[in-house]
Amino acid sequence: MTQPGPESQTEAHASVNTRGAVDLSQLGGGGPQPDPGQPGGEHAAGADSWVVPIRPEQLQQIVQLSAQAPVLVLIHGADEASATMRTTLADHVDAQQGRVLLAEVDASTSPELAQAQGADQIPVATAFIGGRPVGEFDSTVPADQLGEVVTQMVQLATQNGMTQKLPPQSRRAGTAGEEPExxxxxxxxxxxxxxxxxxxxxxxxxxxxxxxxxxxxxxxxxxxxxxxxxxxxLDVQQTRTGAAENPDDVDAQIAVADVDVLGGHVEDAFARLIGFIRAHTGDDREKARAHLVELYSIVGDTDPRVNRSRQQLARALF
Structure with a gap:
């Protein structure tokens, strides 16, 4: 997967565009995959799955989730190529045990989406990290290379400090009775x-x-x-303007921090609240601290950005 440039200013409520990303159709070797990434490996023993069907109107929420872990959005049809791509990607995504999410959109039940995408472009998958697209590929990528795509997504996310595992989103088909619901x-x-x-x-x-x-x-x-x-x-621009005009308003600063986390600007969110905590006292300071701790839990306690911010918070408090 092509390494992205500097982080864009994609906002939490920007429209989703599955075009214009880096073309991965010429993907070459991506190095060996970890054992769990092999079909029939670790994921075969459990019923948990990180594959979730979504409707077109849920796309933005899914893209926002890529601020926590990489997300693949697959727009598919009912054809054989779509079935192969869905099954193969699902196997490799579930093998990562929460390090990546696959969201599936059925174009056959969304005529407007199929028309916008173009029938000849389906199936097509777009990779999102930090709220923005970092790659796109279709069924011309051989099935035996799709595992490399998933692995590269996880590697790229790790390089950018994203180490959180998402909780299971669904249950794998064919495992009823093997694991509790x-x-x-x-x-x-x-x-x-x-x-x-x-x-x-x-x-x-x-x-x-x-x-x-x-x-x-x-x-x-x-x-x-x-x-x-x-x-x-929230209107993102109004939220940012309000916070800039009212630096002592804790609710205004919290709102921008929320928007930043959803948009993938995690360090900006942390720095904003720590700056407020450092400059204020009393109830407002405690409110900002409690909210920052809640954001830590969302990003993930093992994320290095959380560890660095906790150290900064301790210095700001004491």
Whole structure:
């Protein structure tokens, strides 16, 4: 995969464009894959999957998720080439155990999307990292090279400090009875997200945490959905302008930090809140600190950017 240049200013609510990315159709060797990346490897033993079907209107939310882990968006049809590409990519994505997500859009049920993309362009997959496209490829890439594409995405994300693993998004077909289903409230939250009902997803995760306060997956899911809910109706430019004009308004600074995390500008978000904490005292300072800690959980405690920011936070507080 071609190494991207400096991070663009793609914002959280910019329109999704699956064209104009780096062409990967001439992809060469990408080095050996880790053992879990081999079909029939680690992923074959479990039912968890990181493949999720989405509707066209959910594309932007999925692209925003690429601020946490790389995302492949596959627009497919009902043809044989689409079936091969879907199956092969799903195997390699699930082998990565949460290091990458595959979102599938069925063009046959979305005529407007099929028309916009062009029938001769389907199936087509676009790779997103940090909220922006970093590569695009279609069925001309041999199936035995698709694993290299997935591996390169993970490597590129790691080079850019993205080391978080996403929780499972679905269950692999054909594994019923081999593994327990998702806990009922997790499944309820997942179903709510699929239909775009953020309030119901929040309610399901909150109920899961009341029943099991140490449920780390529910905690992560709740933080992610709350971030989506806080930013879904924000005007990015107005939010940035408001924060610039009101540097002492903690809510204004928090709103921009949320937008930055969704847009992949994680370090900018952290630096903004630490700067506020350093310059303020009292309740506003504590509110900014608590929100920063919540953003840490969303980005992932193992992310090096989180570790660096925690050190800066300690210095700002003490």
């Amino acid at each position: 998702l806990p009922p409230l997790h499944q309820e939250a997942h179903d709510a997200l699929e239909r775009g009902d953020l309030e119901a997803a929040v309610a399901a995760y909150e109920k899961a945490l009341r029943e099991k306060p140490d449920d780390s997956q529910a905690s992560l899911g709740l933080a992610q959905v709350k971030l989506m809910r806080r930013t879904q109706d």
